[in-house]
Amino acid sequence: MRKKQPGCENFSPKGPEKRAGITIFTAPKSEWMQHKHKWLPIAAALGAMIFWSFSFVWVKVAYLAYQPITVVLLRLVISVAILFLFTKLTGRLQRPARKDLPVFVLLAFFEPFLYFMGESYGLKYVSSTVASVIVATIPLFTPVVAWYFYQERLSRMNLLGLVISFAGVSLVVLNRDFSFSASPLGIALEFIAVLSTIGYATVLKKLAHRYNTFSVIAWQNLIGAFMFLPFWLAVDLRQFISTPFHPEAFRAIVLLAIFASTFAFIFFTYSIRTQGINRSNTFINIIPVFVAIFAYLILGDQLTLQKMAGIVVVIAGLFLAQLQRLRTR
8 A cells, every 4th residue: 555655644635636747736725714714704794793883882973063864864975985886896786677666765765764763863862882782682573574474483482582682671771660761762763773674674585686785785875865865954954064074073974884884784795695694693692792892982881780781681582582593504
């Protein structure tokens, strides 16, 4: 039996190949290359969550000078410019078919219009941490809607996770005497954002198989910007004109547009395509943790033991609701 030459243990078992009279040894891909594709989707999902977590803080900074609709409109306009430039240069921009225009309008109504109306005005009344805890319950409601509209099975684990997470939300938004520690109006507005996201996901199913993600995001943000424009002209225009330029607040809007409204969607879409919607949605559970840390360090938000306990309970409920789905993959 022929012995292997020392130092050749990592070469292909097929042996040398002859190409144009030259003997070439082919080495297999390194272990790092083999695991690269496993870690990239996780890194992409974490990157998206970090950008979206920062968005709750950046919005508060933008409010130092600008009103909610102004912040959203400028954010969308910058994001649309980036996305259309990118899709044009890469040849990925798809024009909506005439029959799909009403669907795109409905999609844009749910998100960005209704979502940002709820989230942006909600952040005027509640802290970044409270808002992020409420928004993080989105993965809990999605299976309920799927059960109602698409007759998808609703597991007991999901129902149990829903109850536990609501208990955690209660710890975050209520005092010990069961009075609200956060504004009830702000809480209601944040839940409007949650419901609008579920409506968005339901409508998106009708377009996902016909258009690429970049085109969907670009068109929905463009239509959403036109939806916000009349409200901005009626509500925020005069104050925007009279407000002196605020570098810190404007920088926060630019960061929102680039990272939260553009790169976060690109990263999260890559994660969904490579490891699926269920596993990708699991990462949403860590948003309240990041937001609590960022808001404490940057904005000086208070982080009591009760709020920390509530965040832990919410995350536990979210993981419990998705545990069975993760096991079946």
